[in-house]
Amino acid sequence: xxxxxxxxxxxxxxxxxxxxxxxxxxxxxxxxxxxxxxxxxxxxxxxxxxxxxxxxxxxxxxxxxxxxxxxxxxxxxxxxxxxxxxxxxxxxxxxxxxxxxxxxxxxxxxxxxxxxxxxxxxxxxxxxxxxxxxxxxxxxxxxxxxxxxxxxxxxxxxxxxxxxxxxxxxxxxxxxxxxxxxxxxxxxxxxxxxxxxxxxxxxxxxxxxxxxxxxxxxxxxxxxxxxxxxxxxxxxxxxxxxxxxxxxxxxxxxxxxxxxxxxxxxxxxxxxxxxxxxxxxxxxxxx
Amino acid sequence: xxxxxxxxxxxxxxxxxxxxxxxxxxxxxxxxxxxxxxxxxxxxxxxxxxxxxxxxxxxxxxxxxxxxxxxxxxxxxxxxxxxxxxxxxxxxxxxxxxxxxxxxxxxxxxxxxxxxxxxxxxxxxxxxxxxxxxxxxxxxxxxxxxxxxxxxxxxxxxxxxxxxxxxxxxxxxxxxxxxxxxxxxxxxxxxxxxxxxxxxxxxxxxxxxxxxxxxxxxxxxxxxxxxxxxxxxxxxxxxxxx
Ligand SMILES: Nc1ncnc2c1ncn2[C@@H]1O[C@H](COP(=O)(O)OP(=O)(O)O)[C@@H](O)[C@H]1O
Ligand SMILES: [Mg+2]
Numbered sequence: 001x002x003x004x005x006x007x008x009x010x011x012x013x014x015x016x017x018x019x020x021x022x023x024x025x026x027x028x029x030x031x032x033x034x035x036x037x038x039x040x041x042x043x044x045x046x047x048x049x050x051x052x053x054x055x056x057x058x059x060x061x062x063x064x065x066x067x068x069x070x071x072x073x074x075x076x077x078x079x080x081x082x083x084x085x086x087x088x089x090x091x092x093x094x095x096x097x098x099x100x101x102x103x104x105x106x107x108x109x110x111x112x113x114x115x116x117x118x119x120x121x122x123x124x125x126x127x128x129x130x131x132x133x134x135x136x137x138x139x140x141x142x143x144x145x146x147x148x149x150x151x152x153x154x155x156x157x158x159x160x161x162x163x164x165x166x167x168x169x170x171x172x173x174x175x176x177x178x179x180x181x182x183x184x185x186x187x188x189x190x191x192x193x194x195x196x197x198x199x200x201x202x203x204x205x206x207x208x209x210x211x212x213x214x215x216x217x218x219x220x221x222x223x224x225x226x227x228x229x230x231x232x233x234x235x236x237x238x239x240x241x242x243x244x245x246x247x248x249x250x251x252x253x254x255x256x257x258x259x260x261x262x263x264x265x266x267x268x269x270x271x272x273x274x275x276x277x278x279x280x281x282x283x284x285x286x287x
Numbered sequence: 288x289x290x291x292x293x294x295x296x297x298x299x300x301x302x303x304x305x306x307x308x309x310x311x312x313x314x315x316x317x318x319x320x321x322x323x324x325x326x327x328x329x330x331x332x333x334x335x336x337x338x339x340x341x342x343x344x345x346x347x348x349x350x351x352x353x354x355x356x357x358x359x360x361x362x363x364x365x366x367x368x369x370x371x372x373x374x375x376x377x378x379x380x381x382x383x384x385x386x387x388x389x390x391x392x393x394x395x396x397x398x399x400x401x402x403x404x405x406x407x408x409x410x411x412x413x414x415x416x417x418x419x420x421x422x423x424x425x426x427x428x429x430x431x432x433x434x435x436x437x438x439x440x441x442x443x444x445x446x447x448x449x450x451x452x453x454x455x456x457x458x459x460x461x462x463x464x465x466x467x468x469x470x471x472x473x474x475x476x477x478x479x480x481x482x483x484x485x486x487x488x489x490x491x492x493x494x495x496x497x498x499x500x501x502x503x504x505x506x507x508x509x510x511x512x513x514x515x516x517x518x519x520x521x522x523x524x525x526x527x528x529x
Contacts, residue, residue: 163392170378170389176340177376179360180369182393182442235380284380 005135006256007249012137014248015145016210018241019203020221021228022151023196025240029229030159030172031192033083034095037102039221041078041197044105045071045204046213047113050120059123060209068201075197079190087175087189102218109215120208144206148241151199156237158195168192172235227270233283242281246273289352291316291477292337292368292446297347297356299329299336306332308501312479314446319468319478321492321509323485325521328498330481331373334448338370339363350446365397369444373451373481375435377423384419386434390441401443402474408437411467429460436464440471447471449480453487465491485517499523 020042027033048070049063058066082101086093128139159165171178171185178185207213207221228247232239247266254265273281290313299307307329314320322330336343339360348356350366358366378386387405394401409416412433418426423434432452439447453461461484468491472478482488488495489509497505497520505512505520 163396166381166385166389166392169381169385173378173380174376176360177372177378178389179340180338180364180372180376181390181438182361182364182397182399183389184359184361 001134002256003253006252008135008137009141010249010252011245012141012145012248013252014245015141015148016203016206017224017228017247018148018152018244019144019199019206020225021232021240021244022148022155022237023199023203024225024229025232025237026155026192026196026199028226029234029236029240030168031189032091032172033087033189033193034091034098035083036095036098036222037105037218038098038200038225039218039223040102040105040109041071041074041218042200042204042207042221043213043215043218044109045074045201046120046208047109047118047215049205050118050208050213051113053120060120060125060205063120064202064205067205068198071201071204072194072198075194075200076190078197079193080186083193084186084189087185102222106215106218113215115214115216117212117214118208119212120205122209126209140206140209144210147202147206148244151202152237152241155195155199159237164188164191224266227266230280231270231273233280236280236282239280239282246281290314290349291318291351292479293349294333294337295347295349297333297336297343299332299341299343301332301341306501307336310498310501310503312496312503312506314477314479317472317475317477318494319472319480319492321488321495322479322481322498323483323488323495323517323521324498324504327500329501330498331450332501333498334370334450334479334481337363337448338368361393364393364442364444365399367399367443367445368448369439369442369446370448371432371435371439371450371452373454375431377431377434377438379422379424381423382420383415383423383426383434386423387415387437387441390438394441394443399443401445403440403443405441408440411470412437427460429456429464432456432460432464436467444476447476447478449478451481451483453482453484461487485521497521 024038027035045067049067052058052066053063082097083094086097126140129136130139159169167183167188170181171183171188175185224247228243229240231246232243246269250269251262251266255262292314294310294312297307297310310333324330335341337348339358343356345354345356355366378389414430415433415437418430423431452464465487480491492509494507495509495512496503497517499520505516
């Protein structure tokens with residue numbers, strides 16, 4: 001029962017990781033842009049959300065409604081102002097540019113919000129739970145998992161079935177050939193990064209509701225998102241979702257073995273996957 | 288009669304290396320022009336310059352008399368110029384149909400009008416219907432070339448640039464692909480066809496240009512130019528005639 005409980009808690013934690021990982025699956029997995037500021041953007045959005053909530057006395061849902069469009073706008077500006085200047089087959093320029101952005105954002109957040117940990121008041125939602133088959137499951141983690149599943153489903157269908165999705169996959173496969181087919185790759189990339197950061201708007205609200213956030217927390221989120229995408233396999237959205245579950249379950253089981261071992265267990269599973277199946281669980285082997 | 292497409296003193300560089308030295312070519316309504324020349328003569332560079340894939344001066348390329356040199360590639364497609372690029376450049380990881388849909392999507396977005404539809408393309412190359420759901424990289428070379436041509440046609444071009452569409456294909460497949468060109472021309476699309484095989488180039492075109500080391504060395508009606516003239520233009524003066 002204790003292990004079954006760990007499994008359930010791991011899946012719920014995986015729901016949170018999936019929300020970080022989806023944006024990464026789009027930017028790194030599909031567009032091959034390495035965004036080191038990924039986690040810092042989540043934290044920035046969380047802190048903005050917390051400030052909005054306190055200033056205007058808003059509940060979590062109105063904060064989400066304000067924050068997601070703001071996140072979309074931030075993503076669009078990020079691609080237009082920074083990343084479109086450095087896109088190309090070489091991932092190094094985007095890595096360096098976003099590494100600089102990451103440091104700048106952390107310092108900016110430290111200036112505005114100080115180093116304290118904060119969280120978003122959930123107006124009681126964070127303490128409710130349901131009993132399912134003898135296990136108590138938090139309502140909030142269930143909502144997080146449901147939202148993560150919904151977002152994954154939407155993103156997967158968008159990539160497979162829509163004009164935008166096909167254009168993005170085409171531009172990611174061969175930017176020049178995409179332009180020869182009438183695609184404006186910069187416009188498509190700006191929309192894709194807007195979508196990726198928009199998803200981080202969801203992650204930001206739920207992260208701040210589930211636990212606390214502080215300006216220096218970004219890099220840890222970046223690592224979890226990165227690990228989930230690599231475990232699942234580059235270029236597959238459901239792969240990133242399953243990778244998040246694997247990461248969450250590994251951490252939850254590791255935590256039951258020894259509370260200090262939880263995060264490390266996740267890293268070990270990540271390394272084990274990388275060593276035995278470098279293309280990830282659902283990725284195609286490079287020919 | 289003004290040309291559909293023309294270049295004027297077209298100069299192109301890759302960094303310090305100059306690849307084109309003042310190229311002048313013309314393409315008229317409904318015409319098929321062949322572009323021949325040895326490897327490295329600058330044929331692909333010429334097509335890439337027209338498509339906006341290399342920086343060139345505005346006045347160096349005219350489309351229906353309008354200066355368009357250096358226009359972004361996607362805008363050139365919108366203006367009615369499409370290319371079947373060297374090496375096909377298909378979207379790997381996507382199905383045959385999705386490769387074609389990308390072009391259909393963009394043509395719809397830009398409001399491009401023309402006669403090319405998926406059913407019509409399937410009549411031209413029936414294998415593309417059969418293989419619609421197959422990953423594009425699983426197709427044979429000839430079938431992939433048909434996808435590349437189809438993708439360019441679905442951009443609804445008034446000018447089509449074809450870069451070595453016979454490269455690496457079996458003679459039977461080459462015949463099959465070249466047999467499709469008359470139907471493409473029948474829609475009023477003008478074409479520039481880059482081709483290594485001189486005989487094939489002549490039979491598929493009204494006029495031809497021969498390039499050597501970044502310059503046009505010969506031009507004339509394909510039916511009238513002699514093998515001797517082509518031999519000289521191909522390899523340069525003083526070289527043994529083939
Ligand atoms: N990307 C590139 N960078 C540098 N030089 C290039 C590049 N592409 C082509 N060249 C050079 O430009 C010249 C013309 O090449 P190209 O247009 O590809 O010739 P062709 O298509 O007639 O075989 C050649 O000397 C080739 O080496
Ligand atoms: Mg060439």
